[in-house]
Amino acid sequence: MYEDAEVVRVPVGPGPVEVGTGFDWLTAAQDGICWLESEAAAGRTVVVRYMPRSGEVTGYRLRSGDVGSSLHAYGGLPYLFRSTGDLVAVEAATSQVIGRAGRTASGHAYGDLASFGGDMLCVRESDDGDEMIVLPAGSLGPRVLLAAAGFLASPGAHSGRLAWMQWAWDVMPWDSSEIWVADLTAAGKLAAPRRVAGGRAESAIQPCWAADGSLYFLSDRSGWWNLYRWRNGETVPVAPMEAECGTAPWESGYSNFVLLANDRIAMTVQSGPEQHLVIIESSEARRTVRLPYTSFKPFVVQVGGRVGLIGASPTRFPEVALVSTDGSDAVQVIRRTVARTAPRGVSVPQVLTVSGEGATTAVLFYPPTGGSADPPPLIVRPHAGPTYHNELRLNDEVQFFTGRGFAVAEVDYRGSTGYGRRFRAALDGNWGRYDVQDCRATAQWLAATGRVDPRALFISGASAGGYTALKAVCGHGPFALAVARSAIVDPHRWQTTAPRFQRPHAAVLASATSPVQAAEVTRPVLLVHGVDDRVAPVTDVDHLAAALRERGALVDLLRFDGVGHYLSAATREVALEAELAAYRQVLRERRIVIPTTG
Numbered sequence: 001m002y003e004d005a006e007v008v009r010v011p012v013g014p015g016p017v018e019v020g021t022g023f024d025w026l027t028a029a030q031d032g033i034c035w036l037e038s039e040a041a042a043g044r045t046v047v048v049r050y051m052p053r054s055g056e057v058t059g060y061r062l063r064s065g066d067v068g069s070s071l072h073a074y075g076g077l078p079y080l081f082r083s084t085g086d087l088v089a090v091e092a093a094t095s096q097v098i099g100r101a102g103r104t105a106s107g108h109a110y111g112d113l114a115s116f117g118g119d120m121l122c123v124r125e126s127d128d129g130d131e132m133i134v135l136p137a138g139s140l141g142p143r144v145l146l147a148a149a150g151f152l153a154s155p156g157a158h159s160g161r162l163a164w165m166q167w168a169w170d171v172m173p174w175d176s177s178e179i180w181v182a183d184l185t186a187a188g189k190l191a192a193p194r195r196v197a198g199g200r201a202e203s204a205i206q207p208c209w210a211a212d213g214s215l216y217f218l219s220d221r222s223g224w225w226n227l228y229r230w231r232n233g234e235t236v237p238v239a240p241m242e243a244e245c246g247t248a249p250w251e252s253g254y255s256n257f258v259l260l261a262n263d264r265i266a267m268t269v270q271s272g273p274e275q276h277l278v279i280i281e282s283s284e285a286r287r288t289v290r291l292p293y294t295s296f297k298p299f300v301v302q303v304g305g306r307v308g309l310i311g312a313s314p315t316r317f318p319e320v321a322l323v324s325t326d327g328s329d330a331v332q333v334i335r336r337t338v339a340r341t342a343p344r345g346v347s348v349p350q351v352l353t354v355s356g357e358g359a360t361t362a363v364l365f366y367p368p369t370g371g372s373a374d375p376p377p378l379i380v381r382p383h384a385g386p387t388y389h390n391e392l393r394l395n396d397e398v399q400f401f402t403g404r405g406f407a408v409a410e411v412d413y414r415g416s417t418g419y420g421r422r423f424r425a426a427l428d429g430n431w432g433r434y435d436v437q438d439c440r441a442t443a444q445w446l447a448a449t450g451r452v453d454p455r456a457l458f459i460s461g462a463s464a465g466g467y468t469a470l471k472a473v474c475g476h477g478p479f480a481l482a483v484a485r486s487a488i489v490d491p492h493r494w495q496t497t498a499p500r501f502q503r504p505h506a507a508v509l510a511s512a513t514s515p516v517q518a519a520e521v522t523r524p525v526l527l528v529h530g531v532d533d534r535v536a537p538v539t540d541v542d543h544l545a546a547a548l549r550e551r552g553a554l555v556d557l558l559r560f561d562g563v564g565h566y567l568s569a570a571t572r573e574v575a576l577e578a579e580l581a582a583y584r585q586v587l588r589e590r591r592i593v594i595p596t597t598g
Contacts (some may be wrong), residue, residue, distance in 0.1 A: 002054070003277060005063070005100070005376060006059055006062060006063055006098050006099060006100060007060055007063070007086070007087050007089070007098075007099075007100070008060070008063055008363045009059060009060060009061075010044075010046050010060065010061045011059065012037075012046070012058060012059035013057075014050055015425070016335075016336045016337060017039070017336070017338075018337070018338075019040075019042030019317060019338070019396055019426070020389045020396075020569050021037060021238050021337055022036075022038035022040075023035050023037055023040055023297070023310045023318050023320055023335065024036045024310075025077055025078065025079070025253070025299060026299035026300075026308055026310055027080075027299070027301060028302060028308060029080075029081040030049065030081060030083075030085065030258055031052070031133070031303065031304065032049050032050055032052065032322070032454060033049070033052075033138075033301060033322070034048065034050075034052050034079070034081065034336070034592065035047075035048055035299075035310070035320055036048075036067060036068075036078065036079065037059070037335075040379050040569045041202060041515065042066065043529055044061065044066055045067050045068055045092065045144045046059045046060060046066075046067065046274060047059075047060045047061070047079050048060075048321075048335070049065055049081070049381050050194060050335070052303065052322065052336050053445075054306060054372075055333075056264075056370035057334075060087050062089055062091055064091055064098065064099055065091055065092060065469060066091075066093070067089045067091070067092060067114075068090065068092030068327060069095055069096065069109065069110065069111030070092075070109045070111075071109045071111030071112060071124070071125055072109075072137075072153075072234060072251070072252060072499070072500075072501030073110075073500070073501045073502060073513065073535075074250045074501070075251045075277055076110075076112035076113075076122075076123060076251060076252035076253050076448055077111060077112050077113050077114075077252070077323075078090035078092075078113070080113040080120060081532040082115070082118070082120070082124055082137065082570060083115070083118065084118075084137075086115055087099065088120060088135075089098075090111055091103075093300050095108075095109035095110055095111070095142060095158070096110060096403065097110045097113075097135060099140060101136075101137060101138055102139070102140050103140065104140055104142065105123070107126060107505060108124035108125055108126050109123045110122055110123070110507060111123060111124075111253070112154065112155065112252040112253050113415045114155050114156055114157075116134055116157050118137045118185065119135060119136050119138070120300075121133070121134060121135075121156070121157065121162075122135060122155070122156065122439040122577050123152050123153060124142070125378070125429070125500075127500065128149070128152075128154040128271070129147060129148050129169070129274065130147070130150065130151050131144040131145075131146065131147045131148075131150040132145045132147075132152045132155050132164060133502070134188070137138070139237075143464060145188075145189075146164070147582040148166055148167060149168075150167055150168040150169040150170075150572060151166060151167050151168050151169070152164055152165070152166050153165045153173070153249070153252035153253070153459045154206060154221050154252060154253060154444070155168070155237040156207060157209075157242065158209035158213065159213055160183060160184050160356060161181055161182065161183055161184065161209075161213075162178055162181070162184055162190065163180065163181050163196075163207040164207065164210060165177055165204070165206070165207060166176070166178055167198075169500075169504075170440075170504050170507075170509075171504050172387070172502075172504050172505050173203060173205065174203050174248045174249060174387060174417075174424065175203060175204065175425070175508075176198070176199065176200050176202065176502075177197075177202075177205060177249075178193065178197065178198030178204055179195070179196045179197045179198055179217050180193055180195055180196065180200065180216070181193070181196050181235050181491060182192055182194070183213040183272070184415065184467075196215060196235070197217055197219050197228065197336070197581050198219065198223075200222060202219060202221045202496060203225070203421070204217055204218070204221075204222045205218050205225070205246055205249050205254070206218050206246065206249075206254060206255060206256060206257070208257070208258075208259065208315075210229075210259055210539060211230075211259075211467055211481070214230065214231040214233070214314075214334075215230040215231070215232065215449050215513075216228070216229050216230075216247055216257070217230070217563065217594055218256065218257070220420075220421045220469070222237075222240060222482065223242075223420050223421050223422060224242055224244055224245070224420050224421070225244050225245050225269060226238075226245055226344070227245055227248030227257060227265070227280070229528060231434070233476050238265070238280065239265075239280045239286055241265075241269070241419070242271075242534060243269050243270060243271040244269070244270040244271070244417065244419075244420070245257065245268065245269055245270075246298075247298035247325070248387050248388060248416070248417045248424075250388075254298035255298065255300055255301065255577065256268045256298050257297055257300060258307065259302070260279075260302055260305070260307075261305060262337055262543065264280060264281055264325070265277055265279070265280040266278070266289075266302070266325060267279075267280060267300070268298070268309075269288075270417075270418045271418070272362050272418060273294075273362055273392045273411075273412060273418065274294045274350070274389060275293075275295055275296050275324065275392070276295060277293075277296065277300075277307065278290040279325055279390075280337075285400035287293070288324060288409065289325075290328050290329045291311060291329065292311075292313055292316065293310070293311030293312060293313050293316070294314065295311065295313065295314045295318075295391045296309055296310065297309075298365070303596070305324075305326075305453065306322045306323060306324055306332075306558070307323045307327060308321070308323075309321060309323060311391030311393065312391070312394060312395055313392070313395060313560025314346070314348045314349055314392060314394055315348060316334070316393070316394055317337035317338075317393070317394050317396075318337060318338075319333050319334075319337060320333070320334040320335040320336075322334060329467045336337045338416075339377040342483075344367070344407070345369040345370075345378070346399060347366040347367055347368065347369045347398070347402035347408075348366075348494060349364040349365055349410075349565075350364075350365045350367070351364060351365075351390070351392075352364075352365050354411075354438075354441055354442050354445045354446075354550065355436055355445075356438055356441025356442070356445070357437045357438075357439075358434075359414050359419060359426075359434070359438060361412055361413055361414065361416075361438045361441075361442070362412045362419075363388050363405065363409050363411050363412070364392065364409070365413070365444050365446065365451070366398055366402050366403045366407060366408040366409070366410075367402070367407055367451075367536075368402045368403075368404075368406055368595065369399075369402050369403050370402070370403045370405050370596070371404060371405015371406075372451065372593065373405050373592070373593045373594065373595040374463070375407075375450060375451060375452050375453045376453060376455050376456075377405075377406050377407070377452065377458065377587065377592070377595065378406070378408070378409060378443060378446060378451075378453070378456065378458065379401055379408050379409070379458045379460055380411060380439050380442055380443050380459045380460070380469040380472075380479070381398075381406075381408060381410045381411070381460055381461060381465070381504050382411055382439050382459070382465040382469065383410065383411075383412070383465055384462050384464050384466075385414075385415075385426065385463075385464055386415050386416075386426075386427060386464040386465070387418075387463075387505070388416065388417055388430065389416045389417045389418045390410035390412055390416075395533070397576065398410070399464075400576050400580075401580070404580065404595055404596070404598060405594075405595020406583070406595060407446075407451065407452050409446060411438055411439050413427075413428040413434065413435040413438035413439060414430070414434040414435065414438055415427025415430075415434065415435060416428055422492070425571075427509065428508045429508065429509070429512045429513075431467070431468075431491065431509040431513050432467060432468065432471040432491070432513045433512075433513075435468045435471075436468060436471050436472045436477075439459060439468060440472060440477055440479075441526065442503050443457045443479065444478055447478070454478070455480075455590055455592055456480060456482060456587060456592050457479050457480055458479060458481050458482070458483070458583055458586070459472045459473070459482050459483070459485035460482070460484075460579060460593050461483075461484060461485070461486075462486050462490055463485075463486050463487065463535070463565065464490065465498045465534065466484035466488060466510075466527055466536075467483060467484075467486025467489070467491065467516070469482040469484050469487070470482055470487060470516040470521070473523040473525065474516065474517070474520040474522065475520060475522060476521075479523055480524075480586050480590070480591050481523055481524045481525060481526070481555070481582060481583065481586050482523060482524075482525050482526070483525075483526045483528070483529070483579050483582065484527055485527075485528040485567070485575060486528070486529055486530060486533055486535070486536055486566070487527070487529070487541065488535075488536045488540075488567050488568070489515060489540040489543075490515035490516070491506065491509060491510030491513045491542050492510055492513075492515065493512060493516075494506045494509050495516070497534075497536070497537050499534075499535065502535075508554045516544060518548045518553070519547075521548060521551070521553050522552055523553070524554070524582070524586070525553060525555060526555040526556055526558075526578065526579060527545050527554070527557045527558070528557075528558045528560075528567075528575045528578070529541045529558070529559055529560070530559075530562075530564050530566075530567065531561050531562070531563065532561075532562060532564045533563075533565045534563050534564060534565065535565040538559065544558075545557040555585075556573060556578065556582070558574065558576075558578055
């Protein structure tokens with residue numbers, strides 16, 4: 001281990017970390033595993049490395065600040081341990097690469113770091129497009145291999161060949177993306193580039209070289225993201241199934257599968273809300289590993305014959321673990337999150353299916369653990385994205401409300417991932433319509449079946465889910481109040497304010513939608529927003545709040561200075577307390593018994 005002019009060690013205790021700590025970007029390096037750890041209490045983000053043989057846990061931080069990437073707005077793999085053992089990382093504040101050899105200095109955002117012999121491959125972005133570059137070990141002076149007006153991702157080299165993922169400027173990678181391969185000449189140039197997979201109606205993602213020169217990747221050509229192998233110009237499916245084996249690529253550098261010894265493959269598989277880890281023994285044989293996890297982050301690695309992953313469940317916060325692949329299914333937890341105090345009880349969700357206006361959707365229904373109201377008030381939570389899904393794992397926001405006597409329903413409305421390409425694309429041109437219908441249908445069905453109080457139905461969403469929540473209280477509907485956090489208010493304006501990566505998303509979603517109009521809002525609204533939000537401009541929320549205030553429909557507008565699209569831990573606590581107070585005020589006005597903390 002080392003310490004140099006740019007990188008320093010930081011104390012990392014061997015025990016559990018506090019709630020709010022995040023684990024991301026799990027990788028394998030030098031017989032160990034590494035990950036990015038966001039420490040809520042310390043307010044810092046560090047790279048942590050664990051060595052299985054010694055049990056040593058070491059943290060690293062850039063002297064200049066946190067590690068993180070803003071490539072394509074949402075990020076790409078922001079660090080790499082070279083073969084020499086030194087760390088190269090992207091500085092969160094500037095998105096520049098920093099290492100022992102110095103730092104880059106350009107107007108680009110860097111990320112998606114990968115080994116390239118003794119050098120490094122990565123992707124960098126500007127307003128004009130992407131470049132795939134080589135950063136030499138001794139200088140970090142970039143050499144451009146490929147430039148594109150659109151987007152590039154997931155570069156990887158093997159035996160004189162390079163593979164990467166790319167997509168056009170006017171599409172999203174989960175709608176249309178391609179895998180390409182090219183030869184590397186002695187002069188360090190790309191030659192004979194050829195498309196291996198993907199197209200305008202196919203999403204091909206996560207290229208990965210095998211030791212024998214085969215290229216594995218995920219494609220949704222069957223309607224599901226499944227695994228394929230390309231070898232000598234021929235592509236064959238590997239373990240086809242009607243399930244999602246990939247995650248919507250919001251960030252660059254995901255790895256939902258990893259190649260193991262003896263031609264085996266470990267892969268996460270999602271069918272509905274629940275995920276599993278599956279070992280592919282051959283094209284005919286597969287085995288589901290018995291694990292205490294139902295949700296995995298899209299980072300799966302191989303270390304010494306075991307699989308490293310970040311897993312969680314409805315009773316466990318995300319944790320870093322090593323899983324045996326010898327059939328014993330043994331789990332070694334490396335890093336776990338625990339509550340500061342012992343919980344009085346955790347609400348475990350029931351997975352329900354609800355049929356509504358033209359669709360059947362999956363719902364995670366969390367019954368209350370505290371309070372005395374029977375039936376309880378309900379909070380419907382449409383997920384953000386909207387091209388994502390509700391994760392079947394312990395969520396402290398959900399538990400905040402269930403522990404105070406509220407039921408919570410998380411809805412995988414049309415447009416969610418985990419249900420195939422057709423379901424995922426259903427929201428295109430129907431945003432603010434299908435998602436609202438599915439949320440309303442969920443609330444009405446839960447009330448009709450006696451699970452919740454029909455007089456006390458609320459809806460709360462963030463970002464794109466905030467738009468859904470606001471549209472759900474326009475016109476007639478079951479909801480008594482809406483909470484919108486970091487909400488998109490005007491989908492048409494969002495097409496110009498969204499990051500370059502997401503503008504095609506905004507365009508296809510907003511093709512038949514309308515802004516939230518205060519005159520159409522029929523229920524009280526609580527708005528929560530960061531002043532520095534670059535995804536959803538605060539000015540849109542300010543204008544909506546002013547119009548709602550004139551009509552007496554605004555509960556409050558919480559504006560947080562210095563906060564962007566994602567709330568900090570401190571501001572999130574304030575927002576949750578304000579949300580709880582808003583619900584209780586409605587209950588008082590309607591003379592409904594207010595649940596108390598159990």
